[in-house]
Amino acid sequence: xxxxxxxxxxxxxxxxxxxxxxxxxxxxxxxxxxxxxxxxxxxxxxxxxxxxxxxxxxxxxxxxxxxxxxxxxxxxxxxxxxxxxxxxxxxxxxxxxxxxxxxxxxxxxxxxxxxxxxxxxxxxxxxxxxxxxxxxxxxxxxxxxxxxxxxxxxxxxxxxxxxxxxxxxxxxxxxxxxxxxxxxxxxxxxxxxxxxxxxxxxxxxxxxxxxxxxxxxxxxxxxxxxxxxxxxxxxxxxxxxxxxxxxxxxxxxxxxxxxxxxxxxxxxxxxxxxxxxxxxxxxxxxxxxxxxxxxxxxxxxxxxxxxxxxxxxxxxxxx
Amino acid sequence: xxxxxxxxxxxxxxxxxxxxxxxxxxxxxxxxxxxxxxxxxxxxxxxxxxxxxxxxxxxxxxxxxxxxxxxxxxxxxxxxxxxxxxxxxxxxxxxxxxxxxxxxxxxxxxxxxxxxxxxxxxxxxxxxxxxxxxxxxxxxxxxxxxxxxxxxxxxxxxxxxxxxxxxxxxxxxxxxxxxxxxxxxxxxxxxxxxxxxxxxxxxxxxxxxxxxxxxxxxxxxxxxxxxxxxxxxxxxxxxxxxxxxxxxxxxxxxxxxxxxxxxxxxxxxxxxxxxxxxxxxxxxxxxxxxxxxxxxxxxxxxxxxxxxxxxxxxxxxxxxxxxxxxxxxxxxxxxxxxx
Numbered sequence: 001x002x003x004x005x006x007x008x009x010x011x012x013x014x015x016x017x018x019x020x021x022x023x024x025x026x027x028x029x030x031x032x033x034x035x036x037x038x039x040x041x042x043x044x045x046x047x048x049x050x051x052x053x054x055x056x057x058x059x060x061x062x063x064x065x066x067x068x069x070x071x072x073x074x075x076x077x078x079x080x081x082x083x084x085x086x087x088x089x090x091x092x093x094x095x096x097x098x099x100x101x102x103x104x105x106x107x108x109x110x111x112x113x114x115x116x117x118x119x120x121x122x123x124x125x126x127x128x129x130x131x132x133x134x135x136x137x138x139x140x141x142x143x144x145x146x147x148x149x150x151x152x153x154x155x156x157x158x159x160x161x162x163x164x165x166x167x168x169x170x171x172x173x174x175x176x177x178x179x180x181x182x183x184x185x186x187x188x189x190x191x192x193x194x195x196x197x198x199x200x201x202x203x204x205x206x207x208x209x210x211x212x213x214x215x216x217x218x219x220x221x222x223x224x225x226x227x228x229x230x231x232x233x234x235x236x237x238x239x240x241x242x243x244x245x246x247x248x249x250x251x252x253x254x255x256x257x258x259x260x261x262x263x264x265x266x267x268x269x270x271x272x273x274x275x276x277x278x279x280x281x282x283x284x285x286x287x288x289x290x291x292x293x294x295x296x297x298x299x300x301x302x303x304x305x306x307x308x309x310x311x312x313x314x315x316x317x318x319x
Numbered sequence: 320x321x322x323x324x325x326x327x328x329x330x331x332x333x334x335x336x337x338x339x340x341x342x343x344x345x346x347x348x349x350x351x352x353x354x355x356x357x358x359x360x361x362x363x364x365x366x367x368x369x370x371x372x373x374x375x376x377x378x379x380x381x382x383x384x385x386x387x388x389x390x391x392x393x394x395x396x397x398x399x400x401x402x403x404x405x406x407x408x409x410x411x412x413x414x415x416x417x418x419x420x421x422x423x424x425x426x427x428x429x430x431x432x433x434x435x436x437x438x439x440x441x442x443x444x445x446x447x448x449x450x451x452x453x454x455x456x457x458x459x460x461x462x463x464x465x466x467x468x469x470x471x472x473x474x475x476x477x478x479x480x481x482x483x484x485x486x487x488x489x490x491x492x493x494x495x496x497x498x499x500x501x502x503x504x505x506x507x508x509x510x511x512x513x514x515x516x517x518x519x520x521x522x523x524x525x526x527x528x529x530x531x532x533x534x535x536x537x538x539x540x541x542x543x544x545x546x547x548x549x550x551x552x553x554x555x556x557x558x559x560x561x562x563x564x565x566x567x568x569x570x571x572x573x574x575x576x577x578x579x580x581x582x583x584x585x586x587x588x589x590x591x592x593x594x595x596x597x598x599x600x601x602x603x604x605x606x607x608x609x610x611x612x613x614x615x616x617x618x619x620x621x622x623x624x625x626x627x628x629x630x631x632x633x634x635x636x637x638x639x640x641x642x643x644x645x646x647x648x649x650x651x652x653x654x655x656x657x658x
Contacts, residue, residue, distance in 0.1 A: 022496035027508070035512035138336075141646070145585075145638035147592050149612050150631040157619050251501035258593070272504065273597060276511040284508055292499040 009300070016296045023292040024076055031281045032061070032068050059085065072285070081286035086278040091286045095268065101171060102267030105183045105259065106252050109190040114245055116191065117198035118238075122229050124199065125206040140196040148193050152262045155189045169264035186259040201244070206237045239309045247302040250294035254287075321570045323652065330651040337647030343640035351458035354451050363448035363606065367439070368431050371618070374438035374446075374625045438625035440614060450629045452606035456595075457637065460521050461588040467526030468587075469580045472533025477564050479534070480541030490534070497531050506590060507599070516602040521594060525587045533579040540572040574652040581645040585638055592634065608634050 056062040060071065075081050081091035127133050160166040166185035172178050209215065210233060218228045257269025264270075268287060275283035307313050331337050353359040432439075437447040479490040497505070505528045513520055544550060545568065553567045594600035595609025608630040615627035 018492060019495045019499055022492055023499055026496055026500075030508060030512050138643075141642045142635065142639045145635050145642060146631060147589060147608075147612065147634060149593065149596055149609075150627070150634075153612070153616060153619060153627065161620070251503075254501050254504045257503070272507055276507050276597075276599065279511060279514075281511070284511055288500055288504055288508055291501060291504055295499050295501065 005304075009304075012300050012303075016300075019296060020293060023289060024073065027285050027288050028069055028072050031285050032065065032072070035281060075286075076289055082282050084275075084280055084283050086275070086280040086283075091282050094271065094283065095286060095290060098266060098268045098271050101178070101265050102253055102256065102260070102269065104175065104178050105186050105190070105256060105265060105267065106249075108179065108183065109187045109194075109256075110245060110249070110252065112187065113191055113194050113198055114241065116195055117202045118234070118241065120195065120199050121202035121206055122234065124203050125210065125233075126225065126229060128203075128207060128210070137200065140200050143196040144200075148258055151189050151193050152258060155185065155192070156262060159188075160185055169262070171265055182263070182265070186256075186263050186265065190256065190259060202237070202241055205240045206233060208240075209233045209236045212236070239306060242309065243302040243306045246305055247299050250291050250298050253294070254291060321573075323574060327574070327648070327651040331647060334647050334651075336643055337651070340640040340643040340647065343636060344644055347454055347458055347637050347640075348462075350451060351455040354455040355459070360448040360451040360455075363444055363452050365445075366431065366443040367445050368435050368443045369439065370441055370443050371621070371623050372432060372435050372439035372443065373623075374436060437629050438623075440611075440626055441618070446611075446626050446629045449606050449611060449626075450608075450633050453608040453611055453630060454633060454637065456518060456601055456605065456607040457588045457591060457634070460518060460525070460591040461584040461641075463522045464525035464529065464587045464591075465580045465584040467522060468529035468583050469533045469576050471526065472530040472579070473537045473569075473576050475530065476534045476537025476539075477541050477569070480538040481545050481560070481564050481568075483542075487538075490538070494531055494534060497528070502528060503590075506594070510594065510599040516600065518601060518605070521591055521600055524594075525590060529583055529587065532583065533576065536575050536579060537572065540575055541568060544568045544571060578645065578649050578652060581641060581648060585641050585645065588634070588638055588641075 053062075060068065063071075079092055083090055084094060087094075124133055124136050156168065160168045167182060169182075171182050206229075214236075215228060215233060218232045219225070223232075253268050254272060255269070256267065257273055259265070260267040260270035261273055271283060272287055274280070275287075331341075350359065354361075431443060435445055435447065437445065437450065440446055440449065475490050475493075479487045500508075506524055509524045509528060513524065541564070545563075550563055550567055553563050558567065591600055591607065592609035592612065595607035596613045597609075598613070600609055601607040611626055611630040615624075615630065618624070618626055
């Protein structure tokens, strides 16, 4: 790593500060100001004024806003988000313990999705403009129109409940058991849902490359079309594909919440849904801040990856 | 009127898939309007059929009212368990096969059907009418939220791109903050904060979180157009900033807004279904395809597949048509981007 790159990274990290501050302020305004006072919800229907005042004191929502904001800023800086309102568990420990199961599903899913997407997109790009191409695109559009809920319900009912090929839901202790047994069907469903949008996107990346001069040169040399696509085009199309995958990872962490909920996987996404259902604000606040930070870091990593793969790209932070 | 619209319409007319998609989308909008006015499916809450009546085109009706069983009129024989007689009466009414006798098939509104074209749900509501009501929710949420998001994005994008300077910096800061948080997390966070449920709440949630896409594109368009000759000419004859933004530039960039509107509507319809499925969407008593899927989750385990099929079939039709129309509109309005 040279000095220029180090300077670039420092500058980019410095530029994240105002955005991060904005995220913290937005979360604060949403939950402490608009959301305000969930004491009435938490106290239940029969609460008297004393009980509510007591809960408000415990939650710290009876403090003036500037003190609440100070507390929240300290929480973000120290990564200690206090305790869950619903279970009393420490929020940072909760998030750390939910990360493993989420990644157990997401990493195999992302790897398989990318490989499958590339293979199918290259195959479709080979027959670009033909009736087959149009038909595949039409099927993709239809497949993307079905709610992910329907995929999950039908696959879970058909393959797990009726045919018994997979466990209906559950989660074990050993990594191998989880990956091979419990994560298999969620990963399969995730693939079924994501293959259509991935195929469409990668096809457009590939078609962008097919128009370039070097492709014409390769064909003029007499190379077979298969070699042109799988070697020359793929190496160049891989750049936007990989950076896209890299930048999309943090959002995936939340995006799989329905899979986690249906299959009882104790991951981050399911935790967020539970927290929304129970008005467990500290958990939602912490997850939002952490995912936002991860999104920014992974965007930076994606840009660095882009530069590493494509020497023509010069790293230049916007002024 | 800008000639681009006439050209785009002529291109769209030539595309069979686009015209079919347009017809389907228009059909759904008309259906939603009729349903909203109470002309169609207003009586969806009536118990018109037996619980979980299966779908069949030859709708059968239960037999005419039979005389009430004699036991029901008798005085309670068991004074320790006043319900014993009622239970005995219900047991007597059950046929050997476990099916309800004709006498119990009578609803408040007369005879209940044993089958319906689309089947019935747990409470004997007609699933066809529920699906129409769900279409109303989807169309209203999709269109209203998309209009809100595009209006917000266009306004901010126009100000940002046209004026530049500190206003641009401020909006860009907002943009970077909103895009740092994944959309679905943002939507769930706002849903957690706003406790009241309802169509208006969903529209607000989706509209207020979805403005970033249109903002980025409209800002770029205004940045490009503000230095063009026709805008400078307008300035030369004394047109105000506002007039240049709204009257001169906007008609030339409005096709970008229209395509964004369609793209966002697709995303919002899908998001509303998920929100309502999770119980963060429409309130109890309203129908959404999402709440229908939620009911179908239990029904599927009993082998009652028809509510799932109706809700997902209707959604497939609407969203596919809208997506195809979006693609065709994009191609027709921006021929240079054609693959």
